[in-house]
Amino acid sequence: GENVEQHPSTLSVQEGDSAVIKCTYSDSASNYFPWYKQELGKGPQLIIDIRSNVGEKKDQRIAVTLNKTAKHFSLHITETQPEDSAVYFCALSGSARQLTFGSGTQLTVLP
Amino acid sequence: EPEVTQTPSHQVTQMGQEVILRCVPISNHLYFYWYRQILGQKVEFLVSFYNNEISEKSEIFDDQFSVERPDGSNFTLKIRSTKLEDSAMYFCASSFPLAGGSTDTQYFGPGTRLTVL
Numbered sequence: 001g002e003n004v005e006q007h008p009s010t011l012s013v014q015e016g017d018s019a020v021i022k023c024t025y026s027d028s029a030s031n032y033f034p035w036y037k038q039e040l041g042k043g044p045q046l047i048i049d050i051r052s053n054v055g056e057k058k059d060q061r062i063a064v065t066l067n068k069t070a071k072h073f074s075l076h077i078t079e080t081q082p083e084d085s086a087v088y089f090c091a092l093s094g095s096a097r098q099l100t101f102g103s104g105t106q107l108t109v110l111p
Numbered sequence: 112e113p114e115v116t117q118t119p120s121h122q123v124t125q126m127g128q129e130v131i132l133r134c135v136p137i138s139n140h141l142y143f144y145w146y147r148q149i150l151g152q153k154v155e156f157l158v159s160f161y162n163n164e165i166s167e168k169s170e171i172f173d174d175q176f177s178v179e180r181p182d183g184s185n186f187t188l189k190i191r192s193t194k195l196e197d198s199a200m201y202f203c204a205s206s207f208p209l210a211g212g213s214t215d216t217q218y219f220g221p222g223t224r225l226t227v228l
Contacts (some may be wrong), residue, residue: 033217043115043202043219044154089154097142097206098156098167099217 002027006090006102013080021105023090024072030094033066033073038087038104045087046067048075080109115138115220117203123226124193132188132223134203143186144204144217147171154202160186166198193227200224 004025013019023033031052036044050057050064050073058065061080066073073092077084090102113138116135125131136143145157158168160178177189190197200222206215 019228020187036219046216046218047213096167097159097215098144098169099146099154100156101154103153 002030002092002094002100004090004092004100004102006105008105009103010106010108012108012110015080015082017080017108019077019080019084019107020074021088021090021107022072022074023092024070024103025092026071027094028068028071030071030092032093033064034091035062035064035075035099036089036091038089040086044089064082077107080107082109082111085109115203115205115218117201117220117223119223121226123228126195126227127192129189130225132190132195132201132203132225134186134188134220135184135206136186136203137218138184138206140205140207140218142166142206142208142215142217143178143180144206145188146202146204146219147199148202148222149199157188170210185226190225195227197228198225219223 006023015106016049034049037047038044048064050066063076066102085108089108091099091105093099101104118133143160146154148154156169158172159166175191179187202222203220204217206217209215
């Protein structure tokens with residue numbers, strides 16, 4: 001089955017700095033790569049996603065890059081704010097619709 | 112903005128009891144899912160449901176679990192005889208299939224915290 005490794009598990013940045021979270025996967029059939037933000041006590045909230053036919057996608061301060069050859073994709077958050085503090089999960093799917101999630105990154109933005 | 116809703120937000124039950132977790136997916140969505148998240152761990156897929164039948168299920172989704180769409184709006188997960196290890200957050204999600212067979216975006220509900228004593 002599909003597997004995805006996520007790093008780092010925790011990340012602290014100063015407000016205004018950038019944060020980068022990386023996920024690697026093994027199944028070359030994976031073709032959909034969403035990122036979810038989870039705040040304490042809430043469900044995962046989709047923040048951005050990318051499909052395998054593009055290499056980069058940007059939405060304001062958030063961007064995702066995909067390298068299909070190397071089988072990794074990354075989340076970039078620029079100009080971080082305290083409200084960006086949360087757990088971020090990468091996920092992927094391929095021929096099946098089910099999402100396989102990474103282990104999560106606890107992002108803390110220090111004021 | 113439409114959203115997935117779940118009830119109850121917290122369910123406490125005794126080991127061996129049956130529980131039913133309820134979800135109302137986004138109204139025009141056609142695929143429905145259940146995931147679970149044990150405290151501090153990653154989100155894990157349980158089952159997907161389409162056209163009134165299970166389309167995919169994981170190894171976790173054994174005979175103790177069942178899903179149903181009893182009417183046009185609700186989607187339920189039943190655990191027949193709960194075990195201590197069933198304690199987790201259970202998330203419902205739904206999606207609308209995209210044209211061309213591309214993987215559709217899944218939207219998650221706020222979750223039900225199940226505590227088995």
